[in-house]
Amino acid sequence: MTTISTRPIETAAHDRLYRYLRQQIMVGELLPGQALTLRGLAKQHGVSMTPVREALRRLVAEGALTLTASGRVSTPELSNERIEELAALRALIEPELSARALPRAHFALIDRLSAINTANAEAVAKHDAVSYIRTNLDFHRTLYLRAQSPAILAVAETVWLQLGPTMRALYGRVQRNEPPRHHRMILAALRAGDEPALRLAVRADVTNGLRHLAQRGW
Amino acid sequence: MTTISTRPIETAAHDRLYRYLRQQIMVGELLPGQALTLRGLAKQHGVSMTPVREALRRLVAEGALTLTASGRVSTPELSNERIEELAALRALIEPELSARALPRAHFALIDRLSAINTANAEAVAKHDAVSYIRTNLDFHRTLYLRAQSPAILAVAETVWLQLGPTMRALYGRVQRNEPPRHHRMILAALRAGDEPALRLAVRADVTNGLRHLAQRGW
DNA sequence: CGCGTGTGAATGTGATCACAAATCCTGCCA
């Protein structure tokens, strides 16, 4: 008589830590070059070094963190060339995701996207960098989820992860007074069912945000 | 007897294991659905479970291995939809890499590509699946390295990794009597400096190999 | 005053152990 211990709810410690750090990095709560130590994170989260090591190893594998020659991990400080590459990847992948989502994008989805866009505008008004990045990514993810292409979306999210700390550092340098104007173009193309216009709007939105970045000194 | 106490230059055990398994998976030495255990790999490589765990966690993060609900790891058995997605990613990314490599593709590179293609033909003649996959990937990687775009290349290699076991399983099912004919088209486009033709040839080469796969039952 | 240097603290790596869940296998019962 084994008691049905429905235990699969609670996830492993290394997995919780992974998710926590991943979210933190993606939305820009960590600045570039920030160092993370095994014992520090372990103490901070009340676990031993073992699950911390696994979580960090996973994040390093995804490019969310970089590894120094001596094994120290820190958030990445991206070079100009690296930023250009990641922008090119976004410009390559995200129009494809949007095109795949287009046939399945109904009114309810467009409404949700509009709502996210409103939240994004509020983040701009409050000069809240983290909220801005989060709502911006939510806008894209919500659209792309309709593409029903998890493998492609996973690649896109990996790119976002790598850009997280850098986007946060960028936020303070550009003068923002409105949400991305391309988001409105994306919504218009979705309503019109116009795939070429949608691809163009997504590509413009993705490359525009990162263009300032590469122009600066860095 | 000789207690070699200090070994500073050597790479870490978990890193060696990671590289070893990654190579094995990418060239198709492991079939889909193959289970890997911590203690098994540890004993097999003369290390403890700790470095094995880190290597596996890293490979899982890259999609090279899948994780069951109970934490077991095994090589992935890809669904049809997943294969289609990965093929689409290759078709999206690799033409871009080839176009970036084109301006830097000189005679020496084309010669090396031809040599790799010859080795590929030998693998076909010997019905050696692993050699076939390895030389095929070498052909692409050698070309893409010239693109000087490590981040984009890394994404491409991640896709190859995910397809490794499946490509091996596929190899036995298709009748191969010649190396990919598109490789010759790629070489011709490189010699002619024709970027549109190069993009088309790469795209055709990439999608052609995986088209059979999706058509079969799987 | 500047800079290399040495010592102590901090850090990553790997091994080992305890524990619980999952899996496998055997044998029993319908």
Next chain:
DNA sequence: TGGCAGGATTTGTGATCACATTCACACGCG
């Protein structure tokens, strides 16, 4: 004969420890 219940084994998870290397900071020499 078929399926299922039981226990033994396997397996992943997390904690703790020892050790070598790396880093940081302050001291001392030029």
